[in-house]
Amino acid sequence: MIVMQDIYKTYANGVTALNGINVNIDQGEFVYVVGPSGAGKSTFIKLIFQEVKPTKGSIMVNDKDLTTLKSKHIPFLRRDIGVVYQDFKLLPKFTVYENIAFALEVLEESPRNIRRRVMEVLDQVGLKNKARFIPDELSGGEQQRVSIARAIVNHPKLLIADEPTGNLDPETSWEIMRVLESINATGTTILMATHSKEIVNTIKKRVIAIEDGLIVRDEHRGEYGYEI
Amino acid sequence: MKFRTFKRHFREGSKNIWRNSWMTIASIGAVTTTLLLVGAFLALMLNLNHVADNLEEDVQIKVLVDLTADDKEIEAVGEQIKDIAEVDTVDFSTKEEELRSLVDSMGEEGGAWELYEQDNPLNNAYIVKTTDPQDTMKIAGEIEKIDKVEKVNYGQDVVQNLFQFNEYARNIGLVLIFALVFTAIFLISNTIKITIMARSKEIGIMKLVGATNWFIRWPFFVEGLLLGVLGSILPIIILLTGYYYLDNSTTALDQFSFMTLLDFHPFAWQLAGLILLIGAAIGVWGSVMSVRKFLKV
Numbered sequence: 345m346i347v348m349q350d351i352y353k354t355y356a357n358g359v360t361a362l363n364g365i366n367v368n369i370d371q372g373e374f375v376y377v378v379g380p381s382g383a384g385k386s387t388f389i390k391l392i393f394q395e396v397k398p399t400k401g402s403i404m405v406n407d408k409d410l411t412t413l414k415s416k417h418i419p420f421l422r423r424d425i426g427v428v429y430q431d432f433k434l435l436p437k438f439t440v441y442e443n444i445a446f447a448l449e450v451l452e453e454s455p456r457n458i459r460r461r462v463m464e465v466l467d468q469v470g471l472k473n474k475a476r477f478i479p480d481e482l483s484g485g486e487q488q489r490v491s492i493a494r495a496i497v498n499h500p501k502l503l504i505a506d507e508p509t510g511n512l513d514p515e516t517s518w519e520i521m522r523v524l525e526s527i528n529a530t531g532t533t534i535l536m537a538t539h540s541k542e543i544v545n546t547i548k549k550r551v552i553a554i555e556d557g558l559i560v561r562d563e564h565r566g567e568y569g570y571e572i
Numbered sequence: 573m574k575f576r577t578f579k580r581h582f583r584e585g586s587k588n589i590w591r592n593s594w595m596t597i598a599s600i601g602a603v604t605t606t607l608l609l610v611g612a613f614l615a616l617m618l619n620l621n622h623v624a625d626n627l628e629e630d631v632q633i634k635v636l637v638d639l640t641a642d643d644k645e646i647e648a649v650g651e652q653i654k655d656i657a658e659v660d661t662v663d664f665s666t667k668e669e670e671l672r673s674l675v676d677s678m679g680e681e682g683g684a685w686e687l688y689e690q691d692n693p694l695n696n697a698y699i700v701k702t703t704d705p706q707d708t709m710k711i712a713g714e715i716e717k718i719d720k721v722e723k724v725n726y727g728q729d730v731v732q733n734l735f736q737f738n739e740y741a742r743n744i745g746l747v748l749i750f751a752l753v754f755t756a757i758f759l760i761s762n763t764i765k766i767t768i769m770a771r772s773k774e775i776g777i778m779k780l781v782g783a784t785n786w787f788i789r790w791p792f793f794v795e796g797l798l799l800g801v802l803g804s805i806l807p808i809i810i811l812l813t814g815y816y817y818l819d820n821s822t823t824a825l826d827q828f829s830f831m832t833l834l835d836f837h838p839f840a841w842q843l844a845g846l847i848l849l850i851g852a853a854i855g856v857w858g859s860v861m862s863v864r865k866f867l868k869v
């Protein structure tokens with residue numbers, strides 16, 4: 345599903361964020377990406393949906409070779425990948441319903457399918473009664489659930505989350521994790537960068553640890569491995 | 573693009589008008605101010621042009637035929653005038669008719685002239701109109717050279733000044749309209765710059781969710797179009813009402829036959845249509861500018 349070979353990334357300001365990454369992630373896996381701040385976790389994740397382009401190396405996602413992908417095809421790549429951010433990235437003037445529907449509208453789905461599917465995911469994340477609210481009227485946990493709903497509304501094979509619980513209190517974080525696990529149970533691959541030792545050590549999954557732009561550890565049913 | 577997506581863009585564009593209410597008010601304000609100025613000015617310009625045309629219409633050449641000319645020679649003069657390419661109409665006016673119109677134009681005092689009916693000192697004349705009033709001077713010169721033409725009158729000084737004035741008026745009008753349009757562009761592009769900053773984050777999010785550039789652009793176009801149209805409503809109402817009252821009021825200027833306004837119908841409606849079009853164009857143009865630089869990545 346995701347194959348990276350010898351990936352290097354140096355930003356325009358000269359900072360080298362990734363220093364030769366090799367990784368292979370299969371369909372249906374649940375993977376944590378851990379490591380200290382500034383290690384390169386976000387950069388690693390952004391490569392997958394081309395928010396960042398590698399300086400060197402090759403990436404294949406969903407059998408698409410991203411190194412040769414033309415920029416006008418990037419939107420189509422992104423439609424197959426759901427992304428969840430620490431800061432939610434919801435459209436502030438759009439209602440919960442409109443935020444989620446947007447991801448289907450870009451696919452030119454019929455209004456009837458859009459309505460049905462949006463209500464379905466709203467139910468899945470437990471926000472059916474908040475469809476007409478705007479993001480500012482929701483708690484952090486609710487906003488994150490909206491952004492998860494938006495990420496999965498078009499049945500992506502891959503869901504990427506960059507510290508999705510980073511801004512949430514522990515209890516809300518567990519709620520979000522339950523939602524992510526249920527999504528993973530339907531066969532969706534999940535790749536999640538996190539700082540939460542409790543989560544990684546409790547819900548045991550594959551752990552990839554990045555330090556100074558290199559993968560220093562990659563183990564199935566792994567531990568967080570850092571003292572915070 | 574599927575038709576339902578087109579409908580979706582139209583719906584989104586309209587919603588954005590409500591979602592960004594402050595920007596909407598600012599943009600409509602800018603468009604309204606601009607169109608009011610442009611509209612008032614256009615009305616003024618076009619009417620000035622109309623008056624100028626009226627005046628030019630009235631310009632005619634009076635060709636006085638030599639008193640010694642016999643009927644045949646008089647006719648020959650007429651034929652030669654007609655042969656000049658730029659001449660539109662040629663009317664013959666006998667010296668009796670000339671006297672009559674002179675007497676009439678004198679009113680009360682005209683009576684004295686009636687004495688001359690026995691021994692008319694006036695010339696037979698041709699009244700010549702040119703296809704293009706601008707040719708008057710040139711053609712008058714040509715007619716003067718014809719045999720048995722005594723004199724050519726066309727209000728020499730007046731005509732020259734009139735044409736000069738009309739040309740100035742037209743040029744100044746054009747310059748002012750350009751100046752206005754530039755001011756408008758400046759005003760609106762500033763409003764839009766603010767809009768962009770407010771929206772850049774939004775556009776970024778849309779792209780991360782997989783929207784193509786065109787998918788993002790369309791609602792902006794619709795929004796711009798609607799803002800332009802909304803911004804033209806007030807100017808149209810004001811100009812239509814204002815013009816209606818002006819057209820129906822009598823002023824001191826009415827005593828001059830050439831001082832007529834263009835008729836309310838159809839002129840005012842055409843002006844309204846033009847303002848609507850300009851408004852829509854400004855709106856779409858503004859939105860094209862506003863999204864362009866944010867869609868590069």
Ligand SMILES: Nc1ncnc2c1ncn2[C@@H]1O[C@H](COP(=O)(O)OP(=O)(O)O)[C@@H](O)[C@H]1O
Binds near residue numbers: 359
């Ligand atoms: N857009 C950017 N421009 C320049 N440097 C960046 C950019 N994004 C991240 N970096 C740098 O790259 C390194 C890795 O950052 P990041 O991938 O965000 O790490 P993490 O998510 O693990 O904290 C850091 O040194 C960071 O300062």
Ligand SMILES: [Mg+2]
Binds near residue numbers: 385506
């Ligand atoms: Mg990060």
